[in-house]
Amino acid sequence: MSHILQIDASARTEGSVTRDLTRQIAARLGGTVDHLDLAATPLPQLTEDWVGANFTPVGDRTDAQKAVLSQSDDLIARVQAADTLVIGLPIYNFGLPSALKAWIDLIARAGVTFSYSPDGPKGLLTGKRAVIAVASGGTPVDSEIDYATPYLRHALGFIGIHDVTVIAADALGSDSDTKLAAATGQIEALAA
Numbered sequence: 001m002s003h004i005l006q007i008d009a010s011a012r013t014e015g016s017v018t019r020d021l022t023r024q025i026a027a028r029l030g031g032t033v034d035h036l037d038l039a040a041t042p043l044p045q046l047t048e049d050w051v052g053a054n055f056t057p058v059g060d061r062t063d064a065q066k067a068v069l070s071q072s073d074d075l076i077a078r079v080q081a082a083d084t085l086v087i088g089l090p091i092y093n094f095g096l097p098s099a100l101k102a103w104i105d106l107i108a109r110a111g112v113t114f115s116y117s118p119d120g121p122k123g124l125l126t127g128k129r130a131v132i133a134v135a136s137g138g139t140p141v142d143s144e145i146d147y148a149t150p151y152l153r154h155a156l157g158f159i160g161i162h163d164v165t166v167i168a169a170d171a172l173g174s175d176s177d178t179k180l181a182a183a184t185g186q187i188e189a190l191a192a
Contacts, residue, residue, distance in 0.1 A: 002031030005082035009038045009100040010090045017169050017180070018088030021133035024187050025086045025167065034078055038099035046105050054109060072106040079107055084129045085161065089152055091136035096148040104155050113159040123160025130156050130164045131190065141168040165190065
């Protein structure tokens with residue numbers, strides 16, 4: 001049975017397009033769903049203590065350093081356990097929500113989710129799939145003013161997730177019904 005990590009980043013809990021789309025995608029794909037709501041459980045920003053703990057060799061970490069990294073460890077374990085990530089990406093002011101950026105900061109860890117090699121960084125979370133549900137009021141997906149979708153696609157690839165599908169409900173400020181119907185059609189075409 002497939003294991004899905006559904007990540008919602010919209011500050012809106014009611015009337016959120018991305019939340020509706022991630023629910024539809026998870027239902028379409030089937031399997032067990034682990035739901036991570038970044039609005040309900042805000043993540044911390046990186047701190048000097050976190051960076052210091054992260055760059056301390058595992059065997060040399062103090063109990064305090066282990067505690068500082070424990071939330072990051074838990075978030076990474078949830079990604080490692082998933083076959084598919086379903087990520088809601090509302091575009092705020094041409095970029096991604098700070099809650100989603102905090103999640104990326106906490107899961108992108110050298111030696112854990114990526115490694116450095118003579119050929120450059122190598123993602124360690126291979127064999128996974130991601131489906132990104134993007135919604136925006138006026139920003140077309142992958143346009144020159146969309147700094148969110150390419151960033152998230154790159155961040156996922158950086159940790160080894162290259163099988164990425166984007167479901168776009170973009171520029172909803174104009175003809176939203178048609179665009180939402182098109183997004184639903186994209187979801188219905190997804191292979192389970």
